[in-house]
Amino acid sequence: MAANKNLLVLAGDGIGPEVMSQVRRVVEWMDKRRAVRFDVTEDLVGGAALDVHGVPLAEATLERAKAADAVLLGAVGGPKWDDLPFEKKPERGLLALRKEMELYANLRPAICFEALVEASTLKPEVVAGLDIMIVRELTGGTYFGEPRGIFDLPNGERKGVNTQVYTTHEIRRVAAVAFELARKRGHRVCSSEKANVMESGVLWREEVTKLHGEAYGDVELSHMYADNCGMQLVRAPKQFDVIVTDNLFGDMLSDVAAMLTGSLGMLPSASLGDPDETGRRKALYEPVHGSAPDIAGDGKANPIAALMSFAMCLRYSFDLGDDADLIEAAVKAVLGSGIRTGDIMATGAKLVSTQEMGDALLAELDKRAA
Template sequence: MTAAPRKRVLILPGDGIGPEILAQTRRVVDWFVARRALPADLYEEPFGIPAYRAHGSFLRDETWDEIEAADAILFGAIGSPEYDTIPGAAEGAGLMRMRTELGLFINLRPVRAAAPLHAVSPLKAEVLRQTDLVIVRELTGGIYTGKPRGIETVDGVRRGVNTMIYSEPEIERITRAAFDLARTRRKRVCSVDKSNVLEVSRLWREVVQRLRDTAYSDVELTHLFVDNAAMQLVRAPAQFDVLLTENLFGDILSDIGAAAAGSIGMLPSASMTGMDADGPARHRALYEPIHGSAPDIAGKGIANPCGAILSFAMCLRHSFLRPDDAALLEAATIATIENGARTADIARPGQPTLSTAEMGSAILRELDAMADGWPAAARA
C-alpha cells in the first residue's frame, strides 16, 4: 500500500475577520496533520487589504503563483471599507479571478439544522427538524461575470448595466454536478429559476429538464421560481435535498439558508473544478465560510470560526478524500456546541460566550476526546 500523495494547502486569511477565523482553522489543520497523519503541506499568503498594506498590491504575482500551485485553498473573507479609499481598488476582484481562472464553477453550500442550535434560529424547531440540504450554485457565469457591464451616461442620464448570460454547456455541466451529488444523497433535485420572466431562466429550465430526462431518470426533479424558493426555505427547509441554482440566486438563497443553521457564521462552502472524461483531473478547490468579512466586529476576537472550520471539513472530504476525518471534524464541532460552547452569534440571551480563539480551543479539546474511538483514516 503506497502512501497518499501530499497536497499543497494554501491559507489566504484575507480581510476583516478572515485572519481571526483562519488562525483557528489552521490550528485544526495542524491537529489533523499531527494526530491523523494528514498529508498536507501548508503555505500562507496575505490577500486583500493586508497584502496592500504590506506590499502595495491586493494580489501579488508571488501569491498568484502559490494559488496556481495549490491543491486546496482555505480562504477567509474579502471586503473592507478601506477599498473605497484606495484609487482603482476593486473589492472582490481577486476572489472573482480565482473562481474564473481556476475554473471553480461548482459551489457547494450545505445547510444543516443542528439540534443544539434550534433554539437560536428564528425558525421554529418543528420547521427545522431533518433539514439537511446542499445548495449547488453555478459560480463562474451569470450576471456576476456577464458583459457588457459598467456605469455609463446616455443622453445625459447615468445608468448601470449588468448582463445575465448562460450558455447551454455552462448550464449542463453544473446540472450534472447537482444530479451526481443527488445520487449520493436522497436523489432529489429542485432547480431554481425565474423562467416566467427571464429568457436565461427559460433556457436554464429547458436544459435541466432535458438532461434529467435523458441521463438522470432515477433522480426526482422539481422546479421553483426563485421567489417561491426563498419562501420555501423558511417555511419548510426539510423538503429540499439538492437545490440547483445559477450564480446570483444561489448567493441570495444560501444566506437565507443561514436562518435554518442558526447563524451565517455556521455555514461552510466549497468551490471546485469539474471532472475529466477519464475521472478526476488535478482537483482544485477553494474552501471558505459564506459569512463575509464582517468589518463591524473585525479585530474584536468574537467572530464564529465554525463556518471556516467546517469548510476545512469539506476540504477533508473533497480534496483529501477522507470522509471519516471530515465526519470526525463535523461531529466534534457540533458536540462542542451541544456541550455549551457558544460564540456570541449562536448564544441564547444570558448564555456565556466564548471568544474566537476559545471556540477553536473547545473544538480541539473535543477532537482530542473523540479521536481514539474514531476509525483510522484510509491512507491508500
C-alpha cells in the same frame, strides 16, 4: 496518504485571519494525531493584498492557487477599502480566484444542528433536522456577463448595465454536480430560475431537464421560480434536498438558507472546478460569513464555518470522509455541551472567544481520537 498535500491559506481581511488561525490548529492536529499531512503556505488576498501589492490578487498568488491541491480562504473586504474604484475593491480578488481557477460549482450546505434549533428565527419544528445543499453556478451569469458597466447617456443621465448570460455547457456542468450530489443524499434536485420572465431562465430549465432525462432519471427533478424558492425556504425548508441555481439567485438563496440555521458564522462552502485527467479538481473552501469588520480583532468571531469548510476540503478534495466526519462530529458535540460564541449565544450557554472555541474543538477531537 502517500504524499503531503499542498494547501494554500489566504486568510484575507477582517475576521479572516482569526478564524483561519483556528483552522491551522486543526490542520496541525491532523498531522500529529491522524497522519494526514499537509504542506501549508500562506499568501495575501483582498484588502491585505491591496495594502502590499496594490491589487486585490497578485499574479503570483493566483499561480500558487492554481498549483495548490486546495485553497482555504478566510474573508475579504472592509470599510478601509470602500472608496477604491470598483476594479480595485477587495472582493475583486475573490471573484478573480473563482473565475481564473474555473470554480464553477459553489456548494453551500445549510444544516441546522440540534443544539442550535432555538437560534433560528423560525419555529423549531420548521428547522429541526434541516439539511439542504445549495449548488450555485459561480463563474457565469450576471456577475461576469458582458456588456457591463456604467455609461453616460446623451441626455445627461447615466445607465448601469449588467448582462445575465448562460451557455448550454455552463448550465449542464453545474446541474451534473447537483445531480451527483443528490445521488449521495435524498435523490431530489430542485432547479431554480426565472423562466417566466427571463430567456436565460428558459434555457436553464430546458437544459437541466434534458440532462436529467439523458443521465439522471433515478433522481427526482422539480423546478421552481427563484422568488418562490426564497419564500419556500422560510415557509417549509425541509421540502428541499439539493437546490441548483444560477450565480445571482444562488447568492441570495444561499444567504436565506444560511439564516435558517441561526447564524452565518456556522456555514461553510466549497467552490469546485472540473476534475483533470488525474481526477484532481481545483478547489477553494471558505466560510460564508464574510469579513465582519465590526468585530475584527476582538476575539468574537465564530471559527466553526471555517473549520467546517476545512472538513469539506477533506471530503471533496482528498476523499478523507472519515476525517471530515470526525471534525463535524466534534463540532456537534461542542455545541451540544453548551459552548457558544456570541453570534449563537443562548440563555444558559457558556460564552467563549474565538480561541476558546478552538480549544474546545481540539479537546473534543483529542477525546474522539483517543
